[in-house]
Amino acid sequence: MSMTIRGRRFSVLFMGLGLHAAGAIAADAEPPASTMAAGPTFFAANDNEHFNTRRTGVDFFPSLQAQDAATGLRYRHHEFSQDGWSRSGEQLALAARGPLAAGIRTWQLEAGAMSQGGHTLLTADGSYLLPIAKGTSAEFFINRDFVETRTALDRGIHFTFVGGSLEHQPHPKVTLIGTLGYQDFSDDNHRRHARFRAVFQPDLDLGLTFQYRFRHYDSTPNETRRGYFNPERYQENMLLAGWRYRYSGWVGSVLAGAGTQSIAETPSGPSRLLEFGLSSPLAGQQRLDLRAGYLRTASFGGPDYQYRYVQANWVIRF
Known part of the structure; x- marks a missing residue:
């Protein structure tokens, strides 16, 4: 799963274990009665540097298949602003996903184009x-996107992130995951x-x-002024507790964590995480998924970066 803090996709790759489990349970309960699906999406975030992000869009899957596999189109309108500066962008992508196996998505891919600021x-x-x-099991991932800071967007700076992880269960209650x-x-x-990451149930x-959870990265030395936070070395250790609960088709989850982070040669500082999730039951061929969270960790914004977000997806099946 997964890894920037600004932006929905990497936060899923990086933070999503507890919320993914809740969504998987909900998906298992879906009856295969519909043939297509569509619905609006919304994402909003802001941080302690007054950088605001808004994403509104719609997903359309014209043909649903067995085990929730589907192929369709995804449109997003992006809005960024900070202290009087603003920027908008448009994104259109082809989205495809494989079938669920025991509540786990076997593969998914979104590929398209985004235009902003020329x-x-x-x-x-x-x-x-x-x-x-x-x-x-092993998982391989790829993510390619703009770096979401004011200077980086003005310059058109982007990244391509590839990697893989190995997951092993030495015991039914213990899961170990390593990622490079x-x-x-x-x-x-x-x-x-x-x-x-080590998970105990x-x-x-x-x-x-x-x-x-442990994470580490090292970067190319910041020989010139970049348009985003770029320490030569970064490391974080965090302990978390998560809980999910299902009642009458509703699935709720919460994930909370606290830890320490160190940047190059500076003293260690605190890092925090708090995330909530809520998925409605499939009622009248509709489902609503809500997410919200708070993060305090080093990212593109700086060493003491604080970030808040909300996300909503409404799926209507026909």
Whole structure:
């Protein structure tokens, strides 16, 4: 899953285990009665640097297949603003997803183009899950997008992020996940990422999880002024607790974490995470998914970056 803080796609790759589990349970309950689906989407975020992001759009899947597999179109209108500056962008993409297997999406891919401020970029967001053995699987991912800061958007700076992870369950209650990734920026910057996550479920029916997360990256030295935060080395350790609950078809989840982060040679500082999720039951062939969260961690915005977001997806099946 997954890895910038600004932007929906990387936050999913990076933070989404507890919320993904809730969505998977909801998807398993869907009856295969519809043949197509469409619906609006909304995303809003702001941070302690007064950078605001808004995304509105619509998804259209003309043909739903077995186990929720589908292919369709995705449109997004982007709005960015900060202290009197503003910028808008348009994005159109082909979106495809494979079938669910035990509530887990086997593959998904979004490929298209985004235009903003006179810059046009071919964008991509995809992942592929490869089972290796019982309790062991590998996942490969790719993400290509603009860097979302004022200066980076003005310059058209973008990145391509590729990598893979290995997941292993040594015990039904314990899951270990290791991830390696390489992030190439259009301004000749490069980042090498390493992450590790350990998840413990004390009771498989309780919906409670405890997690430990570690992430590290090193970047090309900041020889010239870049349009985003770029430490030569970054490291974070975090402990988290998550809980999901299902009632009458509704699925709710919460994930909270606290830890420390260190940047190059500076002293360690705090990092925090709090996320909520709520998915409605399938009522009249409709479903509403809501997400909200708060993050305090180093990102493109700086070493003490604080970020808040809300997200809503409404799916109507025909």
